[in-house]
Amino acid sequence: MRYAETGFNLEVDLSQGSVKRVPTDPKLTELHLGGQGTALRILWDRVPPEVDPLAPENVLIFSAALLHGTPVVGANRTSVSTISPQTGLYVNSLMGGYFGPELKFAGYDKIILTGESPKLVYLWIHNDKVELRDASHLQGKGTRETAAILAKELKDPKVQVAAIGLAGENRVYTASIEHYNSSAARHGVGAVMGSKRLKAIAVRGTKDVNIAHPAELWTISQVKYKEIHENPNAGDPMAHDHNESFHVDNFAWGNARERRKGYWNKEREERWVALWKRIRLRDTSCYNCPKDCHYLISYPGRSTYHLKCFNKLTYTMAAFEEIDFNYDILGLTTEYGLDGFSTPQILAFAMELYQAGILTNEDLPGFPEDNRGRFFYLLDIMVHRKGMIGDALAQGVYRAARIIGRGAEEYDHNTTKKVEQVPLKLGIVNFPFFLMYCTGEKMNITQIEGSFPQAPLKLEKRKKFVENWAAAPERFKKWFMEWEPRQHMPIEASVAACDWNETMHFVDDAIGTCAWLSSFRGQFGGSPPYHIFNLPDYISLATGMDMDSDKLWEIAQRNRNLLRAINVRRGLRRDEEKPPEDHWAIRDPEMEQKHLDAYYEFKGWTMDGIPTKGRLEELGLGDVAEDLIKRGILTGN
Ligand code: MTE
Ligand code: MTE
Ligand code: MTE
Ligand code: W
Structure with a gap:
């Protein structure tokens, strides 16, 4: 008997349209545990270094982790592991929510995807029944929209969906995979999913997970549940804190050069909190966790979406705008399925190029006069890969700078290993x-x-x-x-x-x-x-x-x-x-x-x-x- 893990992976070849249930080697669990640990071994074994991240031979792995589906409180992070189109290196992007535990209840530890489907499909996993289905009706649909359509189509509100939006379909290098209140956000995992022409995975499971010592585990987990609930040092530090002074005063704005010390004041705090109160519907948790780190936002003109952590400030700070801009644009970028860290950096980078005269009105026909309009314009050409500039921006700052040339490389000053970093600019090197x-x-x-x-x-x-x-x-x-x-x-x-x-x-x-x-x-x-x-x-x-x-x-x-x-x-x-060279002022x-x-x-x-x-x-x-x-x-x- 296998405990905690199911002992089976799902192997899906999208080129062949085949799905197999394959027993796993318990030795690998001993060596690597599970989650991204065992995924690393699979990627090492199966993806030779010559493989292009967006080629059919790249492998995309969704891992339920070792303790998912057990009583262990807060065990709910699903790893999405692959080779990143942004860095050309390994990426482990995580999402919370309910996906991993549900996959375990369906009887699988991992979904291992390879190949490229001839047409857009989605994967439907319902316990032992697993099939690839036509997704042409989902083409171009938003991530949350897709989840809602699938829940209806599959006639079960409890199916857990992980989906890409238009960004993933168009292989935008900063495309995310969105699931309920969570996202596997960074380094282009959504682009890899899009390259396989897999729009979504829907999973529903009703089986049990075996536990080696259930009574004892249950007892200590009950104690832990209460402790976590009451522990102020557990959960997202930013979820219920409305004083943004640390982040807005100390992090750089725009394309990572400026700090705005003293930006934060009482009046601004009141204004920001008042808006938040109007548009926040409720807070949500992940599987088996008593914390409520994600909040549901309903912004006028946008479909509702979940928000968390530093994502609540990134677009505002990239655009030098007020907080309503962040709530507004996130309503769109979440449906597109885009990483909330890299994307605003790319847009701010393009703004800088325009201000420097490297990009002109000829490159950006009809470029609006106002900041907000410009961000939405750039977002649009990037997601749709319109023209040479849209196509370049879709590949992230590092590559865009080199495609555009004309001195644009100088404005790529905030990437590490070809990935845009959140613009933290600090004092003395730590x-x-x-x-x-x-x-x-x-x-x-x-x-x-x-x-x-x-x-x-x-x-x-x-x-x-x-x-x-x-x-x-x-x-x-x-x-x-x-x-x-x-x-x-x-x-x-x-x-x-x-x-x-x-x-x-x-x-x-x-x-x-x-x-x-x-x-x-x-x-x-x-x-x-x-x-x-x-x-x-x-x-x-x-x-x-x-x-x-x-x-x-x-x-x-x-x-x-x-x-x-x-x-x-x-x-x-x-x-x-x-x-990044100017990450600290004093090096x-x-x-x-x-x-x-x-x-x-x-x-x-x-x-x-x-x-x-x-x-x-x-x-x-x-x-x-x-x-x-x-x-x-x-x-x-
Ligand atoms: N948990 C694990 N195991 N690994 C991680 O990298 N990142 C944390 C948190 N929990 C993280 C994690 C951070 S900083 C954020 S913002 C959230 O997960 C992301 O939550 P989400 O996946 O629900 O979107
Ligand atoms: N580092 C410093 N010095 N101060 C901070 O407040 N915030 C963290 C982290 N590092 C923080 C920090 C949080 S909550 C986030 S989400 C990240 O910075 C984002 O950066 P990353 O993309 O490098 O993970
Ligand atoms: N992108 C989207 N679309 N949604 C998000 O909630 N969270 C950000 C960032 N990008 C976020 C996002 C935060 S706070 C973190 S820490 C990282 O994604 C987490 O990266 P990962 O999901 O690749 O692990
Ligand atoms: W975070």
Whole structure:
């Protein structure tokens, strides 16, 4: 008997139109757990580095994670893993909501998609019945519209739908996959789905998931449920906070050069909150979670949509507009299915090019006079890939700059590994963050940061913080206590902090726990509900595996190194590992490179960022080392 997981994947070949239910190897669960962990192994095995991200040979994997469908509270993050058209590297984009648990209840751990359908289709999974169906009636439909049509067509309001909009259909590189209140947003996973001509997946399951020790797991999960409900340090920090001063005063606006210190004031807060009160219908949660991080918005003239986290500010800040603009344009971009981080950056980049005279009225015929009109205009040409400029913008800032030329490259100053970053412009370089930006293979800093605080607190507060810090291994308590304001930590501490941050995300993204209850929330003081010391119990009780903190840490390292091997095989090297140049006003290039050396060494990587044979073998990835040696990427020593 398999516990926690179903033991079956769905293999869908869109070129052939075939669907197979395939048993999985329990050994892979032991090595990688599940979620993006096991997805990494599949991508390593099946997608050679020559494969173009938008070619039929690329594989798109939807993973329900190891603890989905168990009583473990907040285990609901579905991983969407593939090779990104934006970066050409691995991407793990996540969505919450109900999709992963529903997939488990239908009897599957993963949906593995390959090929390219001759016509637009959707996948309907209803327990044992799985079929590809014609989706011509859904062509051009919005993401939420598609979900509503499918719920009606399939005569079940409980079907869980993940869909792309027009952006995905047109293979816009920043296309998202939208599901209920959540989205797998970044790095073009929607474009990959569109390249396979798969409009949507609808899933409905009514089976049980076996649990190794159900009574005990139920008991500790009930306690956790109450604790999470009451814990103010759990859930989205931005969901119920209307004071936006930190973000609007400190983050850059437009195409990432300007900060507007002092923009925030009482009057503005009142105006923004008043509008929010008028258009917010209610708050929503994800599967088996007592927090309400997403809110449903109804803006005049737009269909309703869910909003969360920093997405509530990105368009406003990109366009130098008031908050109503954000609510308005999100109503459209959510239906198109577009990443709310990259897209506003692309539009702001085009605005800058226009202001600089690089783009002219000849390039943009009928370009409106006002900011808002211009953003909507640019959005339209990008999503429909109209003309040379629309087509260029659809490929993201990095590529657009090079396609447009005429000096546009200079305005591409906020990308890392070819992906637009949220325009954070900060003061003095922070070395753990420097390392996360450099070496982070998920590109989203939110998917890497979060266990170790970003800045030292005043001594009294720091003491209290540490007393409360059940999540932290001892060494971090010491380093944090010794970290004085305006000083850097020792190199060793910065390296370890980066490593701890990323490790916890690798744990979450394999077992499916929401980072807002775990890896992302440690930095804010007060222990997060889940951490390296208590998660092993949940895993053991759910799966029957013999798990402890050390083993869990090692699995996260194995997954981390396998990801790195995929990217290294696709050409990633040290020279690409750098944050945007003006991310911090004050940099220290020499120390930065010393940190990078120390990080690589700590990881057991070469000074070019390649995992060594020894390190890979230690982690049970000897065959991965062999492959890298055969390709001449690693030497045999
Ligand atoms: N959970 C996991 N496991 N991994 C993640 O990267 N990101 C967090 C949160 N939970 C994250 C996660 C952040 S910053 C956001 S904004 C939301 O998931 C995204 O929520 P959604 O998928 O519901 O849209
Ligand atoms: N894009 C859309 N369409 N909707 C969203 O809610 N959330 C943003 C960003 N882009 C969001 C979005 C936030 S807050 C985060 S942290 C990232 O997506 C999460 O990236 P991921 O979904 O690729 O994991
Ligand atoms: N970093 C700093 N210094 N301050 C912040 O407030 N917000 C986080 C994260 N990093 C934040 C931060 C949140 S909530 C989000 S959603 C992200 O920045 C978005 O960036 P990403 O695309 O790099 O994940
Ligand atoms: W976020």
